[in-house]
Amino acid sequence: MTGVVRLRAVDIEDLRVVSALLQDAIIPIADMAFLPDAQQFVMLASRFQWEGRAPEDGPTPDDGAEAATRINCAVHFSGVTAVRRRGVDLRQRGAFLSLLALEPSEGALLLRLSGGADIRLEGGAIECRLSDRGDPWPVPARPDHGLD
Template sequence: MNIKNYKPLRLMAADSEDVEVVSACLQDAVMKVGDMAFLPKEHRFAFVANRFVWEEGANRKRGPFIRVRTGVHFDDVTGVKARNIRQDAKSAVVSLLAVRFEQAANDDCRLLLEFAGGGEISLEASAVNIALSDISDPWRTQSKPEHDA
């Protein structure tokens, strides 16, 4: 792929199927703990991350591959809980494995951000309302994330 031809990804998610697409795009995104924030007055949880561009490198065995800086925000968030993520370790790097949707008993939902090593952030939300936008020029990387089968 010619890096100059890269078109920034922009996605919106409004239901559980959309969450699966967002999850696939964010798989193996890396970020610092300090690059995540819950803004309770705005009902927003947001982060910036270095996203592996799976849509350009999933079927190739050798690089170069591409990463890009992306911004993501979840709106209509009413609460956030973190498990196995040290909030005071702002410079710690975490790797996002998946974003999962769970329907709550009422019309609310839970969005789970699952990280390598067992960390998790649970977002309580009144609706699925996610936006993802690539915000930087892409850069080359030789390594492709790998997972045990």
């Protein structure tokens, strides 16, 4: 198993690391909130643990050398002045979103979601904190984007 991840991202390079860790995270709509008075956007995600132990015959764990796992992860964005969304219906509290990537944009951070949906966090200097919560659990398969 891997260790608990706790990160703080303050620039584009840091956000690339966080984006890689959150790729294919599952986010319940009920576990997202924008707190405008505090300029914060928070969410709880079930992230796939891409950073698993590397297999003995290769540089990455992507070939299935270790059992696939997920872990709950708290993600906190500060410095957020507005949140816009496309293709996300917040009234569907029981629905789940699949996060593909975080993309910095001028004056914003885009959360790219499957199905062409987006959440746009607007703000001048958005900082992100990520912290794993609880124990990982096994999942039957690794996410597959059909790119082979």
